[in-house]
Amino acid sequence: MNLVNDLINVERKATREGFGEAMSLLGKKNKNVVVVTADLGESMKVDDFERENQNRFIQVGVAEQNLMGVSAGLALSGKIPFAVSYAVFNPGRNWDQLRVSVCYTNANVKIVGGHSGVTVGPDGATHQALEDIAITRVLPNLMVVVPCDFEQAKKATFAIASFKGPVYLRLTRPKTACITTATTPFELGKAQVLREGKDITIFACGSLVYEALLAAEEVRGEVDIEVINVHTIKPIDEETIIRSARKTGKVITLEDHQINGGLGGTVAEVLGEKNPTKMIRMGMKDCFGESGEPGELLAKYELDKNGVIKTIRKILND
Amino acid sequence: MVDLVDKAREIRVEIIKMLAKAESGHTAGALGIADFFACLYFGGLINFKKEEPYWEERDRVVLSCGHYAPVQYAALALAGFFPIEELGSLRKLGSRLQGHPVRQIKYFGNNDKQLPGIENTGGPLGQGVSVAVGMALASKMDKKKWSVVCVSSDAEQQEGQTWEAYQCAAKYGLGNLTFVIDRNEIQISGNLGEVMPIEPLKDKLTAFGLRVFEINGNNMVEIMEAFGKGKLFPGQPKAIILKTMAGKGVSFIEGNYRWHGRAPTSEEAEKALWELK
Numbered sequence: 001m002n003l004v005n006d007l008i009n010v011e012r013k014a015t016r017e018g019f020g021e022a023m024s025l026l027g028k029k030n031k032n033v034v035v036v037t038a039d040l041g042e043s044m045k046v047d048d049f050e051r052e053n054q055n056r057f058i059q060v061g062v063a064e065q066n067l068m069g070v071s072a073g074l075a076l077s078g079k080i081p082f083a084v085s086y087a088v089f090n091p092g093r094n095w096d097q098l099r100v101s102v103c104y105t106n107a108n109v110k111i112v113g114g115h116s117g118v119t120v121g122p123d124g125a126t127h128q129a130l131e132d133i134a135i136t137r138v139l140p141n142l143m144v145v146v147p148c149d150f151e152q153a154k155k156a157t158f159a160i161a162s163f164k165g166p167v168y169l170r171l172t173r174p175k176t177a178c179i180t181t182a183t184t185p186f187e188l189g190k191a192q193v194l195r196e197g198k199d200i201t202i203f204a205c206g207s208l209v210y211e212a213l214l215a216a217e218e219v220r221g222e223v224d225i226e227v228i229n230v231h232t233i234k235p236i237d238e239e240t241i242i243r244s245a246r247k248t249g250k251v252i253t254l255e256d257h258q259i260n261g262g263l264g265g266t267v268a269e270v271l272g273e274k275n276p277t278k279m280i281r282m283g284m285k286d287c288f289g290e291s292g293e294p295g296e297l298l299a300k301y302e303l304d305k306n307g308v309i310k311t312i313r314k315i316l317n318d
Numbered sequence: 319m320v321d322l323v324d325k326a327r328e329i330r331v332e333i334i335k336m337l338a339k340a341e342s343g344h345t346a347g348a349l350g351i352a353d354f355f356a357c358l359y360f361g362g363l364i365n366f367k368k369e370e371p372y373w374e375e376r377d378r379v380v381l382s383c384g385h386y387a388p389v390q391y392a393a394l395a396l397a398g399f400f401p402i403e404e405l406g407s408l409r410k411l412g413s414r415l416q417g418h419p420v421r422q423i424k425y426f427g428n429n430d431k432q433l434p435g436i437e438n439t440g441g442p443l444g445q446g447v448s449v450a451v452g453m454a455l456a457s458k459m460d461k462k463k464w465s466v467v468c469v470s471s472d473a474e475q476q477e478g479q480t481w482e483a484y485q486c487a488a489k490y491g492l493g494n495l496t497f498v499i500d501r502n503e504i505q506i507s508g509n510l511g512e513v514m515p516i517e518p519l520k521d522k523l524t525a526f527g528l529r530v531f532e533i534n535g536n537n538m539v540e541i542m543e544a545f546g547k548g549k550l551f552p553g554q555p556k557a558i559i560l561k562t563m564a565g566k567g568v569s570f571i572e573g574n575y576r577w578h579g580r581a582p583t584s585e586e587a588e589k590a591l592w593e594l595k
Contacts, residue, residue: 056509058490063482066448066451067453069445069449069452069479072448073380073449073450073456074453076421077453079459080451101439101445105438107423165425217347261510265357272433
């Protein structure tokens with residue numbers, strides 16, 4: 001998989017930065033790419049795109065319903081619009097517009113939700129999107145993508161621009177560990193076995209993939225963990241999930257999202273129907289977040305390396 | 319020369335026939351705005367090719383108040399976009415005439431399930447207004463000649479999204495965009511002024527940066543004139559408020575909000591068709 005060699009001394013960059021770099025390159029490459037934003041261009045890192053493509057940058061102000069509708073209209077006219085805002089608003093506030101104007105219409109809109117998850121940190125729970133995977137993955141025609149780091153966010157941005165149809169791309173605010181490299185493969189819809197193991201499978205997405213890898217390394221010798229990065233939640237890679245669950249017989253899911261309806265829900269649906277497996281879902285346990293530093297919050301809600309190790313022991317001893 | 323008055327009558331006849339057959343749907347709004355749809359598709363207000371419905375240079379008609387579908391379906395069929403017999407399939411299983419209009423993009427293979435001439439998926443009010451802004455932005459971005467006409471209802475102005483869209487249209491100086499607002503004064507649960515007043519609508523739209531024309535929407539001369547005057551303001555989006563009579567043309571439907579969301583029975587349809595003859 002061509003990951004970085006040293007998992008401890010990693011470089012840290014935000015997925016939104018990877019997205020911004022990719023958008024700048026896309027702006028030069030594809031004249032149909034348009035960015036539409038609701039007052040959050042700079043923090044979503046599309047300020048380079050704006051400077052370089054003023055005619056293809058639409059600023060709708062703080063008006064997320066219009067953000068989605070305008071994007072649908074652009075897509076129906078042959079453009080490839082990226083509708084860019086924070087995930088709590090987009091798709092949080094404009095879900096009806098996403099459902100009808102975009103998904104039912106199958107309009108080629110790329111919805112980019114930034115600042116997702118509890119790792120938004122100090123802004124607090126109002127701004128921590130913990131439900132966005134759940135509300136997007138139930139919509140027909142919509143693909144849902146959660147890159148695990150900077151490089152993957154970049155690759156995912158190029159991939160969804162080429163893909164014909166609506167896509168939700170989930171990004172995060174803080175600088176997080178870079179674990180993949182420029183040469184790590186990436187294919188939409190194809191989960192990645194980042195580490196092979198035989199005792200327990202951890203299916204993770206987003207920046208918590210790193211915590212899973214750290215935990216797996218720490219318990220090496222005691223228990224052999226397989227870590228799979230499920231960067232595409234929909235369509236879900238059933239084959240890879242079932243194959244691994246059959247091998248290890250014990251499954252943990254890990255995400256910076258509610259345990260209901262997100263990656264954990266998706267994996268539970270697949271396995272419940274096709275290969276019932278002992279399983280623990282890690283994520284926010286049907287509660288809202290709060291203010292704090294990302295690391296403090298991950299520790300409090302037991303979503304960091306230590307939380308994962310605790311869960312590994314739990315599933316082993318159950 | 320097409321007789322627009324006669325076309326409007328034909329549209330109304332088809333609306334009554336299809337709704338009676340469907341046994342559900344929205345009657346009053348569709349009847350009230352039939353004169354405008356006659357002008358739109360038969361009076362030369364828009365460029366289109368019926369044999370090539372998604373011709374790139376066509377003007378776009380966005381029906382935001384999707385429950386007005388019967389009037390657009392009737393006008394499109396009479397204009398030759400699809401066989402008139404197909405109107406009888408309204409709201410039936412497998413029909414291209416869904417209860418509310420649907421636009422579905424297919425990226426591969428043919429798209430024969432798409433009803434020709436439909437530009438947007440409409441139903442949840444307010445959504446089409448933003449879609450129309452997006453289309454007009456795309457046309458302007460590419461320096462194209464095609465323009466956009468967006469039809470919405472008066473109660474739709476109660477949706478916050480419409481105002482988000484208007485401020486955006488004004489900011490970008492979308493002179494290629496005309497919002498047509500049907501002011502029939504009724505909505506599903508009562509008279510608009512009682513349910514939620516929207517006055518002063520003309521002043522509000524003006525304050526949002528639109529060039530507003532308020533006309534009798536059942537008078538075709540006024541409709542044609544308003545579109546003509548609109549062309550005098552190429553750098554500004556237009557709003558044309560059509561003051562219409564809900565249910566226009568059928569005495570027992572006219573002005574009665576209870577006809578917002580119901581279809582005529584076969585006896586009522588017979589009476590209505592006799593009045594429209």
